[in-house]
Amino acid sequence: MDFSLFFEHPIKEIIELSPGYDDHASDVWLVKTGDEEVVIRSSRMVEEPSNDFWWGCKRIFGIDPRNVFELVHVNNTLSEITSIPIPKVLNKRNLFSKEYIVVEKMNGVVVHSFIDQPSSVLQSLGEGLAKIHSYKENYIGNPSGSVKVKLDHFHQYLIIAIREIISKFYAEHDQIKEKYIEVVNILNNLPPPKNSTFVLVDIDPTQFLANSKEVTGLVDTEAYVIGPRELDFIGLEYILDEKAARDFKIGYEKIMDIPNLTECRLPYRYLYRLLSVQGSVDINNWLNHKILF
Numbered sequence: 651m652d653f654s655l656f657f658e659h660p661i662k663e664i665i666e667l668s669p670g671y672d673d674h675a676s677d678v679w680l681v682k683t684g685d686e687e688v689v690i691r692s693s694r695m696v697e698e699p700s701n702d703f704w705w706g707c708k709r710i711f712g713i714d715p716r717n718v719f720e721l722v723h724v725n726n727t728l729s730e731i732t733s734i735p736i737p738k739v740l741n742k743r744n745l746f747s748k749e750y751i752v753v754e755k756m757n758g759v760v761v762h763s764f765i766d767q768p769s770s771v772l773q774s775l776g777e778g779l780a781k782i783h784s785y786k787e788n789y790i791g792n793p794s795g796s797v798k799v800k801l802d803h804f805h806q807y808l809i810i811a812i813r814e815i816i817s818k819f820y821a822e823h824d825q826i827k828e829k830y831i832e833v834v835n836i837l838n839n840l841p842p843p844k845n846s847t848f849v850l851v852d853i854d855p856t857q858f859l860a861n862s863k864e865v866t867g868l869v870d871t872e873a874y875v876i877g878p879r880e881l882d883f884i885g886l887e888y889i890l891d892e893k894a895a896r897d898f899k900i901g902y903e904k905i906m907d908i909p910n911l912t913e914c915r916l917p918y919r920y921l922y923r924l925l926s927v928q929g930s931v932d933i934n935n936w937l938n939h940k941i942l943f
Contacts, residue, residue: 733774756866761860776901
């Protein structure tokens with residue numbers, strides 16, 4: 651790939667960066683010139699989203715990983731509101747009908763697990779996410795606002811979307827289909843979210859960088875949506891343990907209280923399993939996962 655159009659000075663080195671797992675949605679390169687080191691990102695996806703995660707995210711929230719330019723708004727807004735460093739978008743360009751962005755290179759190493767991290771790292775994560783959650787919106791959808799669902803309509807909207815996801819991806823999955831009626835009954839009686847904020851649907855340790863003291867970067871932001879903050883806590887319960895959750899809570903509660911997940915936990919967990927946020931986990935094991943918040 652010829653990235654010379656992005657730079658005034660000759661490129662000295664291009665290093666392809668991998669998150670360490672298959673089926674990731676982005677291509678990422680570290681590019682070094684005579685006077686700078688930056689990161690270039692683009693989507694690997696060419697056709698319409700067709701897997702359960704991205705199809706579902708587009709159906710519910712209106713995000714599409716091919717729209718890489720959307721990260722200009724996402725990253726630059728997040729970088730102004732949180733203590734977690736977010737790479738600012740420095741440049742953008744269409745090459746061969748694909749969108750590419752140039753972002754800042756962040757310091758730190760990729761976090762492969764939040765388990766057994768120093769307490770200060772989890773506390774900085776909690777404080778940083780709370781600062782993100784302090785940003786408020788009054789709709790469910792995508793950060794650019796091109797898709798907006800009224801908060802009062804969200805759970806009815808979600809029921810229809812869940813039914814479509816099941817029909818498309820889980821028509822032969824009896825255990826998942828059997829839970830649908832219970833989930834619908836809960837959603838029908840669940841109060842609407844009071845507000846919405848930036849939520850990272852596929853929240854995972856590998857999206858973060860850290861050193862031995864704190865989180866030093868959130869570098870994978872393509873699945874950020876506008877949704878109820880409770881969704882972030884649903885995702886966090888699958889990637890933290892009891893100690894990590896306690897440390898996270900200390901940091902988070904410096905800014906605001908932890909939300910009550912009691913009423914929404916089962917339907918929101920069900921949604922995240924339909925999206926395969928942590929893979930194809932047995933539905934009963936998924937729904938009965940340990941409660942941390």
